[in-house]
Amino acid sequence: MNFPYTGGCQCGQIRYEIRAEPLTLYVCHCTECQKQSSSAFGMSLTVARDAFAIIQGQPKAWSRKADSGREVKNWFCGDCGTRLFHERTYSPDTINVKPGTLDDTSWLHPVGNLWTSKAQPWVIIPEQMLNYDGQPEDVHLLWEKWRQQRL
Template sequence: MTALYTGGCQCGSIRYEIRSQPLTLYGHCTECQKQSSSAFGMSMAVPREAVIIRQGQPKEWSRVSNSGRQVTCSFCGECGTRLFHSPARNPQIINVKPGTLDDTRWLQPVANLWTRSAQKWVVLNEQMLNYDEQPPDFSQLFERFRDRQ
C-alpha cells in the first residue's frame, strides 16, 4: 500500500509515512502546552501498524499523563520535534502530532480534551466535542471524524 500521508521533523532527519486513514483528530491542553510551547497541541490517532519510519530513528521517553496513564513520546534527537505519542491504554493506536505532516491544510479537529486547563483567552468551538478531562472512551471522537470524511 502506498502512503496516504507523509511527514517528518523540522530538520529532516526523520521522515515517516502513514498508510491508512486517520481515526480521529483532536486538540487538547495541559501537557501539550509544555510539549508544544503553545496554548495547545493536536493529536491524530491512526492504527499503529500504519506508521512507517522511512528515514532516521526517533528517540523515546515515557511519562505518566494527567489521566494517570503511561505514554511513550517519540521525537527527533537532532531538532527535538515531537512526532508521535503511544498510549499504553491502547497499543493498537499511535497519536501522530499532525503539525509534522507535509500537508496540514486539511486538518480540522473534531474535539478538545482537557479544556479545564485551556488558556483563558482560548475560545472553544461549541460545534466540537469538548471534554473537561480525558473522555471515558474515544468512540464519539472516532464517529464524529468518520462523519466528516
C-alpha cells in the same frame, strides 16, 4: 488526499508515512500538551499502529505520566527535538501523530477538545465540537465524528 500521508521532523533526519485514513484528530489543552507544544494546546492525529511507518531515521523516546495518570511514550528527533508521535500504554493498537509534522496540513480539521478544564482563558472552544473537561471515557465518539466529517 491520497495515501500515504507523509511527514517528518524539522531537520529532515526522520521521515514517516501514514498508510491508512486516520481515526480522529483532536486538540488537547492539558498542561503537558501546553508544555510540549510551547503553546496553549497540542493536537493529536490518532492512527492505527499498523498504518504508521518510520521510513527514514530512528527517533528517540522518553516516557511520562499524562494528566490522566496514564503512561505515554513520546517519540522525537534526537537531532532537532521535533516531537513526532506518542504511544499510550492503554491503547497499544493506536498512536497519536503530532499533525504539525505532516508535509501537508491543509486538510486537518479537529473534531474535539480534551482537557478543556485546563484551557487557557483566552482560547475559544467551539460548541459544535466534541468537548471534554478531562480525558473522555469513550474515544469512539471522536472517531465517529471524524468519519462523519471526512465523508
